[in-house]
Amino acid sequence: MMSTIQKLCAAAALAFAAAGCAGGGRDVFVPQSDYGIPPESNEYSEPGDCEGGSRLAAVSLDEPEYPRRAFRNGVQGWVVVRLDVGADGRTSNVEIVESQPTNAFNREARRTVRNWVFEPPGEPGLERCVVVLDFRLGQARIGL
16 A cells, blocks of 8 residues: 555656656756846946836847757756837847857847837937846746
8 A cells, every 4th residue: 555655756756757748759858957046127327328127118129049959958047138119119229248158059149139129219229138047947028
């Protein structure tokens, strides 16, 4: 007869296995790197800069995809991105300010942010907005 603890362990093992299978063939993420705490966007802002969540209202804000190579290798990290938002709400001048680890997530971060659209902020737009994209435990998130 199984004890309560053995039953819970068995149920957890089944749930973990099912989660791996339910991902459409995608492997389970196994962290192989340390995860440095991502910075706050205001750490990269100067007076007059637009901070990520303070003045931006999203119309189309897709989250980044976790790069396959980083996922397979268990790499985690974050990317600080600076961007301008034109009077029409479209992003421009997307640049990577800092990332950890360097270059592991930069391409995906840049691709994602270039496709974002915000409520038109009016003339002359917003300059030097800062956002942080977080890549942890196999999931990518926006940390505006």
